[in-house]
Amino acid sequence: xxxxxxxxxxxxxxxxxxxxxxxxxxxxxxxxxxxxxxxxxxxxxxxxxxxxxxxxxxxxxxxxxxxxxxxxxxxxxxxxxxxxxxxxxxxxxxxxxxxxxxxxxxxxxxxxxxxxxxxxxxxxxxxxxxxxxxxxxxxxxxxxxxxxxxxxxxxxxxxxxxxxxxxxxxxxxxxxxxxxxxxxxxxxxxxxxxxxxxxxxxxxxxxxxxxxxxxxxxxxxxxxxxxxxxxxxxxxxxxxxxxxxxxxxxxxxxxxxxxxxxxxxxxxxxxxxxxxxxxxxxxxxxxxxxxxxxxxxxxxxxxxxxxxxxxxxxxxxxxxxxxxxxxxxxxxxxxxxxxxxxxxxxxxxxxxxxxxxxxxxxxxxxxxxxxxxxxxxxxxxxxxxxxxxxxxxxxxxxxxxxxxxxxxxxxxxxxxxxxxxxxxxxxxxxxxxxxxxxxxxxxxxxxxxxxxx
Numbered sequence: 001x002x003x004x005x006x007x008x009x010x011x012x013x014x015x016x017x018x019x020x021x022x023x024x025x026x027x028x029x030x031x032x033x034x035x036x037x038x039x040x041x042x043x044x045x046x047x048x049x050x051x052x053x054x055x056x057x058x059x060x061x062x063x064x065x066x067x068x069x070x071x072x073x074x075x076x077x078x079x080x081x082x083x084x085x086x087x088x089x090x091x092x093x094x095x096x097x098x099x100x101x102x103x104x105x106x107x108x109x110x111x112x113x114x115x116x117x118x119x120x121x122x123x124x125x126x127x128x129x130x131x132x133x134x135x136x137x138x139x140x141x142x143x144x145x146x147x148x149x150x151x152x153x154x155x156x157x158x159x160x161x162x163x164x165x166x167x168x169x170x171x172x173x174x175x176x177x178x179x180x181x182x183x184x185x186x187x188x189x190x191x192x193x194x195x196x197x198x199x200x201x202x203x204x205x206x207x208x209x210x211x212x213x214x215x216x217x218x219x220x221x222x223x224x225x226x227x228x229x230x231x232x233x234x235x236x237x238x239x240x241x242x243x244x245x246x247x248x249x250x251x252x253x254x255x256x257x258x259x260x261x262x263x264x265x266x267x268x269x270x271x272x273x274x275x276x277x278x279x280x281x282x283x284x285x286x287x288x289x290x291x292x293x294x295x296x297x298x299x300x301x302x303x304x305x306x307x308x309x310x311x312x313x314x315x316x317x318x319x320x321x322x323x324x325x326x327x328x329x330x331x332x333x334x335x336x337x338x339x340x341x342x343x344x345x346x347x348x349x350x351x352x353x354x355x356x357x358x359x360x361x362x363x364x365x366x367x368x369x370x371x372x373x374x375x376x377x378x379x380x381x382x383x384x385x386x387x388x389x390x391x392x393x394x395x396x397x398x399x400x401x402x403x404x405x406x407x408x409x410x411x412x413x414x415x416x417x418x419x420x421x422x423x424x425x426x427x428x429x430x431x432x433x434x435x436x437x438x439x440x441x442x443x444x445x446x447x448x449x450x451x452x453x
Contacts, residue, residue: 009050011035038072053085066096077104084125107354117436156326170196178291180320183370186291190249202246210255228277240284254294323365337376355390415449
């Protein structure tokens, strides 16, 4: 068996249960250790941290209440806070399983277990733990850009590639056009590029080129002299002067008015410009970074954007992928936002429970990273306890009538989960596997609930 195969610690006081689980997991490529008591479990964790613990809730001293399991869960959380723990409980002990998840368990399986459901649960939480681990390692690597650079989560292959481009082109003075949908983090990429450059100790100034009228935008960029227009009561330097030696980030560049685009082109080509109302030519050494969520080629074709300016702006184009194309980053980003906002609100939180994690991964995130940040902040305010749950996230359609999960009946909840799984996985077979169901059981449930394949 490969030495890097996930290692699972099985803890149960019944030898036949331990052996059955050991054989099942071994046949699926997992490494296993076993323990028969809470003390043996803690000793096994101390001897070598497993990737996951699969533990029973009752042991020889107490065979019904589950108090031994709850106490063991708390001791494991104190020793290894990031260690995923899955609890096993009998059919009649659902309340106990819920209490276990309140105290830090990631999920639960019922005894007698279904092999497919058990294996799907284990794989899901091993993948989640691995993703969070990769995020922590890559976060440290991202900081090598330069002291003061923003820490950008880059676990997914697409974002790892983006950050590699930042490392390569950051030290140059090349103009960079950052493209991507709203909310993807284009301004953070601009900060990272500046921090990686030789200009990092000089100013980084930002201006939204689409949020101002033509006259105000020209004054903001180039400055003005006293009396240049009605409200020009004093002389004022513009962004190009203030950013001399540093970097100027022009956001929403596609919305810059056409007459102003010609003046931008000139300063990009020569470094020369005049303040509004002045004939004296000034010079500035500024690196230009720009960003847009528009298709600049389409804007050029429509006559709304100068082609020569487009070529000047994108010596290199850097595309930031939308969050739906980087699902590996969702949970690490959510944890980052949770830690930041918990500090702001002075609230103690343990993290997202298993249901919340699944909800975060299933959501389409049309608003990208910005929407995720707002959802995490909202959930932090809504959560009554230390764990964020799926209902706390309020991920129903915003601005439309939506039923609270707490108000759904059992069949409605089941139908909701199946529809989400079908939408996410694109077919009944993959959705069934994700839900831990056989294909035939999936189709029976769909027929019962009136869900079309």
